[in-house]
Amino acid sequence: MTRVAIKHFIIFSLVVLFLLVEYGHFIQKESKQFKVRKKFIPDSNHSSIYIYRAYYDDRSVKGTIRIFLLSKCFVSSDSFVLRYSGKAFPLSIQPLEGSCPWSWAHCEWNAHQLQSPKINGVIPKKVSITLNDHRQIEVEVARRPRVKKDRLQVCVPPLYWYHDWTRMILFFELWKKHSPSFIIYANSYSRNVEKVLKYYEKKGVVQIVNWPILERSDDRADPNLSVYRLSHSLAHNDCVMRMESEYGTLLDIDEYVHIPDNTTLIEFAKSEFTIDRKVGSLLFWHSGLKIMDDSLDGISGAVLVNATGPGKTLFKPDNVMFLSTHWVLSHSRYGLKRKKIPREEALLLHNRVRFRGDQLKDAIEEELTDLDLVDIQRNSKATAREIFGKELPQHNKNVSLVMDKCDASWRSLGCKVPLLHCKKELEESDQWVFLPSSKDSHYTLM
CATH class of the missing domain: 2.60.40 (Immunoglobulin-like)
Structure with missing residues (x-):
């Protein structure tokens, strides 16, 4: 063997030895990292699943x-x-x-x-x-559960830093006309909101699905820093799978579908899906719901305002393949279509924070007909007293202001992660409850 050949052989042997040692360290580290998982062989460059x-x-x-x-x-x-x-x-x-x-x-x-x-x-x-x-x-x-005919369920996307107990009571009281049950995904909310949710949960109309953050695996980047709003899309589609009702909708706590007569939403939906068998889902026009103050005393004076925004959908869960925030992204059968409902027949009312008070000075206001706001205000106040007693807690306006300011810059960050991005500003602003993993709602690391 020549001197050059010997030199190459020595270099090759050292490289092989180095790789074996490093691979051994890698195996050792990976076996610790994934010790809860059986049958794992580290081979793939793909990150954690x-x-x-x-x-x-x-x-x-x-x-x-x-x-x-x-x-x-x-x-x-x-x-x-x-x-x-x-x-x-x-x-x-x-x-x-x-x-x-x-x-x-x-x-x-x-x-x-x-x-x-x-x-x-x-x-x-x-x-x-x-x-x-x-x-x-x-x-x-x-x-998947069996279908219960003539039932309606409302999915609520993951709540985080949620504090507005007055708006939550109004949400439930508005929806009483349509007699739905609610599947609410929740990561974090204030102690006052917890009391409201527990009240309606005891009445049998609310199911809470704990929605925890992702656990960080050893020596890996924190995935929570780049997941859009706690992966609300995953929650949307999981909610469809949990539904046992014939009809379903996906709405935020500040939204309500209004039928301007005595018809319930179930009756309305049944008629629409019967008239045209090719209809897979319904789309409702957006309208602002303006309430003059943050207390329950402002409900009776609520008016419609011409605030533009995307609508929301009502569907049969059996017709849904993939659900997005505002419409059915993909129906389960070929030929099914979305149907836009005329504004005169039904309307999505959006009680957004920025629609309150005098923040929409130039907006065109319209009287809200066929909805007994005085009765809804009376019932909302009675419910609040039943939950909290005679002395109602003050509404914490600061949380909404901080959240709006914090959320406004999310595009510059590339991904909307308000749970973490707003933590420093919000964690001391109220008494918070963070929901842990549960038996029927948790992640398994692969």
């Missing part, structure tokens, strides 16, 4: 398993396989916002769905999911 929930869906799509998760964007070479009882099925990957990254907000972490082909035979209670033939995890499979 947070599995939220798996459902067997025999309503929107007949007999498939759908898995919701949070992750950075996948590449075309990434592949998932679902296994159970010796069977293996490829899983399709779909961003819940329609694209990854989402064009509206370029956040690093996005919501996705994995979907299996049709499952025949016995429905598995647990399945194994594998990424690129290396990462593997076992998850439980929930069943």
